[in-house]
Amino acid sequence: MTQTLPTPAPDHSARSAVRAVGLTKIYGRGDVAVHALDGVDVTFAAGEFTAIMGPSGSGKSTLMHLLAGLDTATAGQAWLGGTELTSLNDDQLTVLRRERVGFVFQSFNLLPMFTAEQNIGLPSQLSGAKLDQEWNDTLITTLGLADRLSHKPHELSGGQQQRVAIARALSTKPDVVFADEPTGNLDSRSGTEVLSFLRRSVRELGQTVVMVTHDPAAAAYADRVVLLADGRIAGSISDPTPESVLAGLDALRQPAATVVG
Numbered sequence: 001m002t003q004t005l006p007t008p009a010p011d012h013s014a015r016s017a018v019r020a021v022g023l024t025k026i027y028g029r030g031d032v033a034v035h036a037l038d039g040v041d042v043t044f045a046a047g048e049f050t051a052i053m054g055p056s057g058s059g060k061s062t063l064m065h066l067l068a069g070l071d072t073a074t075a076g077q078a079w080l081g082g083t084e085l086t087s088l089n090d091d092q093l094t095v096l097r098r099e100r101v102g103f104v105f106q107s108f109n110l111l112p113m114f115t116a117e118q119n120i121g122l123p124s125q126l127s128g129a130k131l132d133q134e135w136n137d138t139l140i141t142t143l144g145l146a147d148r149l150s151h152k153p154h155e156l157s158g159g160q161q162q163r164v165a166i167a168r169a170l171s172t173k174p175d176v177v178f179a180d181e182p183t184g185n186l187d188s189r190s191g192t193e194v195l196s197f198l199r200r201s202v203r204e205l206g207q208t209v210v211m212v213t214h215d216p217a218a219a220a221y222a223d224r225v226v227l228l229a230d231g232r233i234a235g236s237i238s239d240p241t242p243e244s245v246l247a248g249l250d251a252l253r254q255p256a257a258t259v260v261g
Contacts, residue, residue: 182211
């Protein structure tokens with residue numbers, strides 16, 4: 001049976017791509033309970049590149065997983081545009097992730113038996129939708145993949161594989177792309193290329209990107225950095241630089257720190 005999503009409710013913010021309202025995630029119970037997220041309220045604007053940063057265990061990956069519909073919240077709400085993710089069942093979440101969300105992970109997750117071109121077109125194939133050839137050509141040109149389409153993953157460098165993964169994530173024109181440590185397995189040159197392409201996808205293609213990273217230099221490619229500490233929003237940095245991000249992270253180590261830039 002084909003799953004359909006509920007009609008989206010009116011969005012409370014015209015420029016909101018993703019938002020959390022009182023979002024809470026608790027693992028375990030009683031004395032061993034871990035509050036991974038503790039009542040988080042945050043909005044990620046449409047058409048912007050936002051990085052999420054914080055110390056290990058701050059809740060940044062948990063926040064991304066809840067906002068992407070990859071995990072369920074203990075309390076609160078997660079919204080993708082006008083759709084409340086926390087009210088959807090598993091089948092509805094599967095449809096939403098396939099049709100409205102793109103993912104770029106540290107591991108490229110390309111199918112080894114497929115060419116780059118086949119990997120890029122996989123989301124459309126799985127959903128049964130017709131590939132938008134004009135959009136596909138734009139992605140391939142923007143990401144510099146025209147001469148690599150017939151290559152399989154083992155014939156590509158790490159940076160090229162991640163560019164294929166980005167093209168795949170963007171191929172269905174998703175509402176938002178979530179990138180989880182996208183440069184973690186790349187050398188510095190390839191990492192710089194990938195971050196530049198993510199930024200170009202926002203500025204030239206109008207995409208929305210939310211990236212989790214531990215690297216201040218990577219976060220500086222974003223329009224804004226959201227800082228987490230102990231499962232709570234600890235501040236944000238606009239127009240970040242590696243130096244301002246480092247200063248923000250250092251401030252989190254101070255008691256009751258709140259960072260606004």
